[in-house]
Amino acid sequence: MSKINEPNIFARATCPTEADIHVHRFPATSRLLHWIVAALVLATWPLGLFIKFTTNEVKLDFYMIHESLGFLVLWIMLLRIGNKLLVKAPPAEGAAIERFAASSVHGLLYLLLIVMPVSGFLATNAHGFPLHWFGLVPVWSPIGKTPEIAWTLSAVHTWSAWILLALFALHVGAVLFHHVIKRDNTLYRIL
Ligand code: HEM
Numbered sequence: 001m002s003k004i005n006e007p008n009i010f011a012r013a014t015c016p017t018e019a020d021i022h023v024h025r026f027p028a029t030s031r032l033l034h035w036i037v038a039a040l041v042l043a044t045w046p047l048g049l050f051i052k053f054t055t056n057e058v059k060l061d062f063y064m065i066h067e068s069l070g071f072l073v074l075w076i077m078l079l080r081i082g083n084k085l086l087v088k089a090p091p092a093e094g095a096a097i098e099r100f101a102a103s104s105v106h107g108l109l110y111l112l113l114i115v116m117p118v119s120g121f122l123a124t125n126a127h128g129f130p131l132h133w134f135g136l137v138p139v140w141s142p143i144g145k146t147p148e149i150a151w152t153l154s155a156v157h158t159w160s161a162w163i164l165l166a167l168f169a170l171h172v173g174a175v176l177f178h179h180v181i182k183r184d185n186t187l188y189r190i191l
């Protein structure tokens with residue numbers, strides 16, 4: 001005999017509805033700019049590191065692609081700062097210490113994403129290799145060949161690269177912690 005009046009235990013195990021999940025997402029422009037910059041940085045960073053392992057025949061091409069992509073980061077970051085000032089970010093979530101850690105890492109990422117392209121651009125000009133963007137457009141520079149400061153600028157660029165990598169590791173570590181361990185909505189805020 002079937003027990004049709006028995007409560008269905010699977011009814012409670014269904015997926016939550018959209019109304020149950022309320023995600024305060026970043027505005028569309030912020031999400032778009034976040035992923036464009038992330039894709040550019042994830043391509044530019046390893047390209048920069050590989051330059052010194054490449055043969056002489058392709059080295060100049062690697063420099064050109066690395067520098068052209070990196071230079072694009074500068075302009076998109078300026079747009080992103082403008083966007084941040086104009087649009088309203090969703091309210092920060094979590095304990096005060098988490099909010100402080102997140103905003104410190106985000107602030108430092110913004111800073112490094114300006115310092116990196118500016119130091120790289122000035123370094124290449126100081127070494128006497130002005131940028132031709134993707135081999136097409138010669139880019140004006142405030143400095144010309146200046147050997148006295150070239151290696152200092154290169155050192156700033158290289159140190160910033162490793163600091164950026166450490167910040168990126170913290171950033172992705174935090175996202176994974178929220179998504180896998182705490183299982184909250186943090187990742188969906190930027191998707
Ligand atoms: C977000 C943008 C950028 C990132 C993440 C980045 C990252 C890197 C990395 C990881 C290296 C290797 C460092 C090492 O060998 O330990 C490097 C080297 C280099 N990058 Fe970039 N870079 C960026 C933008 C630029 C730009 C815009 C230029 C020039 C227009 C540039 C010029 C150079 C040069 C010339 C080197 C060789 C090392 C030196 O002499 O300074 N980079 N970059």
Ligand code: HEM
Pocket residue numbers: 030034037038039041042084089102106107109110168171172175186187188189190
């Ligand atoms: C590749 C995987 C990545 C994932 C899964 C990811 C995920 C996220 C998430 C979930 C947020 C929102 C945090 C919140 O709610 O407060 C966020 C924000 C942010 N991410 Fe990423 N991110 C990634 C890559 C990057 C990269 C490569 C960078 C830069 C180098 C970056 C820089 C930032 C910044 C600066 C913010 C703050 C947003 C703002 O105020 O504009 N992210 N990311």
